[in-house]
Amino acid sequence: MDKIVEGKLDKPAKPKPRSETRGERVPPQGEGGFDVNWYPVCLSNDIRAGEVKGMDFLDGRVVVFRGENGAVTVMSAYCRHFGADLGVGGKVMGNEIQCPYHHWRYGQDGACKHIPIGGAIPKNARQFVFPTMEKWGLVFAFNGLEPTYQLPEFPIPADKLMYRTYGTLKFKLDIGLQITNSVDFQHLIILHGLDIEKYPNVEFHDNGMRQTGGMEWRDNMRGGGAKSVIEAQIVGSNFLVFGGDLAGINAYAVVVGTPITKEGCTYGYTIMAMPRFPESAGGEQATNTALGALERWSHALMVEDDQPIMDNISFRMDNVLHHDRYVAQMFRFLQNYPRAHPSAEYIRK
Ligand code: FES
Ligand SMILES: [Fe+2]
Incomplete structure (x- = not known):
């Protein structure tokens, strides 16, 4: 039997160094005001x-x-x-x-x-x-004394535009964090099963994010594999617009939300928009049917796939991969987004 070196067994193994933090977070709405x-x-x-x-x-x-x-x-x-x-x-x-x-x-x-x-x-x-x-x-x-930006327009002439507005979704997560998934290409592939053939260019600016160049993809799970080419845009920190050629239909969707502190949630609304089909293609009735189908598709992604995760997430920028670089940029954007609360004295009970 080997001789035990005196004292060696008594020394506890040194713990490996580990990170004591799970990474950065975005402060909840209400802390330091609400996003402008x-x-x-x-x-x-x-x-x-x-x-x-x-x-x-x-x-x-x-x-x-x-x-x-x-x-x-x-x-x-x-x-x-x-x-x-x-x-x-x-x-x-x-x-x-x-x-x-x-x-x-x-x-x-x-x-x-x-x-x-x-x-x-x-x-x-x-x-x-x-x-x-x-x-x-x-x-x-x-939420401010003077508007600092304009709401976006759909690239559809007003006299041809048909839209449907749906409310009210309840998100437990702040809407800004919820819509990070517009640049979370990893989740589009892994969670939603989209087959992305080409990525868009992503640029953040003072009042949001803009994609250019078009993302080309197919939804083999829910969309029958038809090709789509879309671009997304974030306006302010609570407003996601995406659309373009969705499986052969020129269509746009909006997700927008408002934090409601008392309920600890965001009230969300969605808007589905497309040009009215010509009479030869079924006119208003067929357009309404297509708007309904678009709403069901986006509901499936956003509510069935995303919501169980987003309602329970403790969202941190922890171990960030190269794939996550735009989500990290969005995180930084949200952390730096201006907050204010000029109505605080008036609206609080
Ligand atoms: S008039 Fe409003 S409280 Fe008296
Ligand atoms: Fe998603």
Whole structure:
């Protein structure tokens, strides 16, 4: 038997050095404000002229109302008198909204216009009004005092465009992180089973990401193997547009979302768009059928494939491969994206 060298067995093996961190993360929305973006608040159809609705928005509460002039306003919900919620019993009177409690009335610019009991209107009796616009059947509010970018256009002439807007998906993950998968080519191949024949060029800029040159691919699992050539674009940090030639059809899809802190989730909407088919190809009815098929396909990828993963992920930039370089760029983009919360005092309970 070999002689045991004295002391050798008593020494514990030195632990191997290991990383103590799982890598970088993107701070959750609400930390340091919310990304400065156009956010969808509700469907346009939900607010007809003379109607008002209360909505959760970011970490607070807003009202959306449409005046007799057709203009829609997104305004802080809590009245600058004693804080009654204008979304519960508030009434639209002409182009103004009346508080249910003491009937102060606010205009579309947020300023108090009328106090029925009389007296001077206090200078500070002013609701927070978000820059607001309507597009593709959605009401958008800008988280900032002035919009810093324009919503994108589909490259389809307005008079030929047909679209369908779907709401509301609930994502547990922040929308910015959710749409990193537009540049996660590894997951397109491995998770969705796409056969990518050519990659696009990917460029990030101050207000998003743009792909050029077209990604050529086939969906052998769900798309019958037909070839598609598409480009994706990210606008702001919450807005993904992709489309081009989708299995022989000129079509576009949008995914956009709004963080709702109270529910710990993102409310997501999707928009499917394509030029109306000529009458010889079935006209409006056939276009609607194709829009529905496009929605089912994108739902299958986004909800059936992605969502179980994205709802439970603890998203980190940990061990990054060469394949992941654009996701890493997107991560950096999200980490540096400007945040603000000018309405904080007004919309929080
Ligand atoms: S709380 Fe709104 S008018 Fe008094
Ligand atoms: Fe995906």
